[in-house]
Amino acid sequence: MYGRHWWHGHLRRRGYRVTVPRETIIQVLSDADKHLSVEEIFNEVLKLHPGVGLTTVYRTVELLRNMGFVKKYEFGDGLSRYELEKGSKKPHHHHLVCTRCGKIIDYTDFVDEEVVLLRKVENRLTKKYKFDIKNHQIHFYGICDECK
Amino acid sequence: MYGRHWWHGHLRRRGYRVTVPRETIIQVLSDADKHLSVEEIFNEVLKLHPGVGLTTVYRTVELLRNMGFVKKYEFGDGLSRYELEKGSKKPHHHHLVCTRCGKIIDYTDFVDEEVVLLRKVENRLTKKYKFDIKNHQIHFYGICDECK
DNA sequence: CTCCTTATTGACAATAATTTTCAATAATAA
DNA sequence: TTATTATTGAAAATTATTGTCAATAAGGAG
Structure with missing residues (x-):
């Protein structure tokens, strides 16, 4: 499980900004012990930072996927699920x-x-x-x- | 690749009726050499029997899946794809x-x-x-x- | 620290796949 | 042939996801 610095570095190195929503979403994914649906991530994020939008969760999760840090799963129930690939507990x-x-x-x-x-x-x-x-x-x- | 009789038997044995849409959909799946999206199945079905509804394709494909004859795939692009598991060419x-x-x-x-x-x-x-x-x-x- | 640029955001609208609804139809048993 | 009822097609409803756009805020320059 990598810390804030690590993520900060990786984001910045690629020209992305480090924002509260992004940090929160990363934290939620880090703390999770299983793959989460977007809505599940969203709910957890809201507990930490009300005001973050659902759209942002979709965007961030996709960003992290493109960066290669998050895996996307589809198990056949119509929901996409996401899980940290690097720096995960699992x-x-x-x-x-x-x-x-x-x-x-x-x-x-x-x-x-x-x-x-x-x-x-x-x-x-x-x-x-x-x-x-x-x-x-x-x-x-x-x-x-x-x-x- | 199993014939009409085989499918007929399996459907009837479970109390399902043998209908034109069902037979057509099974035929399309049998002839396919790859997993098809619902829309692809629908288009093929229309060539053989115009008038069959998209909804019916969804229903039938799901029915066949529950019966264990069709596999459902999700590759991450938001479309479900289906493929005969039993009696397939592949x-x-x-x-x-x-x-x-x-x-x-x-x-x-x-x-x-x-x-x-x-x-x-x-x-x-x-x-x-x-x-x-x-x-x-x-x-x-x-x-x-x-x-x- | 303050200003400036612009990536990012949140709210909302739009889209797209799938599901539900329901009256009409057609497959089977009698 | 008739009665029963599973199945169907069309349209409406739902649901996940994506696009739009003005407002905001991150981070570099001064």
């Missing part, structure tokens, strides 16, 4: 999605093995398709314990 | 998504190795989280050849 993980109730479990079990394989695949895909691969996602879909 | 594959232009490449290279590993992981996750896993997705995100 280690790298993959997802288990319940297609009935929408529950999402982040699992870290076996991720190491997965990642080893994925890197190999990644290298080969990079060559074959001349794709510059930045990251990956694995989702398992199914029915959770409570839903069955 | 073999099992995973995806390479360009985050700049949105291009999606389906790759089948190395999928066998991936699937072997995923099955192992799947079994263990099933035990640990008591999740009934139905399927999985792997997405690699990056920049495609033309975009860099």
Whole structure:
């Protein structure tokens, strides 16, 4: 979890200004222990700084994504979810999605093995398709314990 | 690629009626060689049977998904895409998504190795989280050849 | 510290995908 | 053939996201 300075530096270095909404949104994402929807981020931000607009949350989250600091997920319920990629509390993980109730479990079990394989695949895909691969996602879909 | 009878049986067995829109949509999905957005399906359906409504495409595609015959993908551009899971021309594959232009490449290279590993992981996750896993997705995100 | 430039913001309007509503239609069982 | 009722199409409603634009405030220059 990186501090204010770190973020300040990265923003400024790219010519972006450091603003209260941006700092607040980064803080909310840093404190979160899971991927948040825009509305969830917005609600948390309001607790810290009422007055920040929803539009700004959309814009900031997209900015952070373009900067490569935030990952965007879509699990199929129509909401986009965001999560810090760098400076996050959470280690790298993959997802288990319940297609009935929408529950999402982040699992870290076996991720190491997965990642080893994925890197190999990644290298080969990079060559074959001349794709510059930045990251990956694995989702398992199914029915959770409570839903069955 | 399964025929009319097969689909007819599956629909009827679950108490659903076999209708012209449903048959047409299934046919479009069967003939497709890639995942289609609802609008793409709709356009193809119209060529075969003008008069079918967009709403019906949404409903049918969702029905097929609940029945487990169709996979839904979201690649991050705000559109849902659908693809036959059973009875499709296409073999099992995973995806390479360009985050700049949105291009999606389906790759089948190395999928066998991936699937072997995923099955192992799947079994263990099933035990640990008591999740009934139905399927999985792997997405690699990056920049495609033309975009860099 | 103060002024100036301009990136950023918030409120609101606009868009776009999807869902809901509901009367009309058509698939199946009797 | 008729009755039942799932399904449909059209239009309205909803919901997430994006665009517009005047007001604000961050940060460099003086």
